[in-house]
Amino acid sequence: xxxxxxxxxxxxxxxxxxxxxxxxxxxxxxxxxxxxxxxxxxxxxxxxxxxxxxxxxxxxxxxxxxxxxxxxxxxxxxxxxxxxxxxxxxxxxxxxxxxxxxxxxxxxxxxxxxxxxxxxxxxxxxxxxxxxxxxxxxxxxxxxxxxxxxxxxxxxxxxxxxxxxxxxxxxxxxxxxxxxxxxxxxxxxxxxxxxxxxxxxxxxxxxxxxxxxxxxxxxxxxxxxxxxxxxxxxxxxxxxxxxxxxxxxxxxxxxxxxxxxxxxxxxxxxxxxxxxxxx
Ligand code: LIP
Numbered sequence: 001x002x003x004x005x006x007x008x009x010x011x012x013x014x015x016x017x018x019x020x021x022x023x024x025x026x027x028x029x030x031x032x033x034x035x036x037x038x039x040x041x042x043x044x045x046x047x048x049x050x051x052x053x054x055x056x057x058x059x060x061x062x063x064x065x066x067x068x069x070x071x072x073x074x075x076x077x078x079x080x081x082x083x084x085x086x087x088x089x090x091x092x093x094x095x096x097x098x099x100x101x102x103x104x105x106x107x108x109x110x111x112x113x114x115x116x117x118x119x120x121x122x123x124x125x126x127x128x129x130x131x132x133x134x135x136x137x138x139x140x141x142x143x144x145x146x147x148x149x150x151x152x153x154x155x156x157x158x159x160x161x162x163x164x165x166x167x168x169x170x171x172x173x174x175x176x177x178x179x180x181x182x183x184x185x186x187x188x189x190x191x192x193x194x195x196x197x198x199x200x201x202x203x204x205x206x207x208x209x210x211x212x213x214x215x216x217x218x219x220x221x222x223x224x225x226x227x228x229x230x231x232x233x234x235x236x237x238x239x240x241x242x243x244x245x246x247x248x249x250x251x252x253x254x255x256x257x258x259x260x261x262x263x264x265x266x267x268x269x270x271x272x273x274x275x276x277x278x279x
Contacts, residue, residue: 006117089116
């Protein structure tokens with residue numbers, strides 16, 4: 001249930017403007033390859049731009065809504081870990097989703113921001129400023145791509161589905177075994193399989209009707225909060241890869257253009273339960 005004390009229209013306007021401003025940093029810095037440091041391992045990267053974008057967004061939100069809370073990717077990598085999700089209005093932010101792409105100047109990265117109120121996602125924005133791709137949604141008001149209303153494909157058959165997934169940001173052996181097993185299974189059943197490097201854009205492509213499904217084990221709340229709302233507002237479904245209810249803190253996601261397709265893919269997947277969870 002939304003909170004009537006929160007002016008969601010104002011929240012949407014403010015964050016839409018802030019991502020435009022922050023997007024300029026990403027677009028400008030994507031012209032060349034970027035320096036980075038490693039976080040949890042050698043393929044989990046952060047750049048100065050990740051930090052600058054997160055700060056710009058949080059400072060801008062704090063100025064307007066000083067009582068709002070945050071779960072941000074970069075602040076979560078500090079000693080205190082991921083902030084607890086409460087009923088308070090909470091902005092869940094990935095400043096650069098697809099940092100590996102960004103480091104290589106591969107033009108497929110985005111800002112992903114969701115706003116939860118009473119733990120319900122009210123606003124989702126996924127914005128790739130390099131290619132000017134903006135996906136937006138408000139709960140109950142549909143999903144949009146650059147201002148145009150969008151719908152999922154409605155595809156029901158695995159054999160006709162274009163599916164996206166990711167290798168993820170760890171080389172953990174047990175995880176890689178499951179990832180590779182699932183790629184092998186999918187390659188046998190689906191129409192096409194794509195690995196593009198951004199969890200939030202993968203979900204947005206399902207909303208756009210350009211892809212039919214996306215699954216991943218190992219994502220974080222900030223990768224999928226906005227995408228979850230955008231997919232559902234475009235008429236799609238977001239579930240746990242085992243077939244049950246989606247849990248944003250579980251680090252597991254399966255988005256699809258229809259409930260039938262979601263369940264079919266779920267049956268094909270070898271399951272993996274990343275630890276620690278986000279909560
Ligand atoms: C990453 C995604 C990547 C996905 C990882 C991770 P980051 O986000 O873009 O595609 O596989 O699970 O979430 O670290 O670039 O913000």
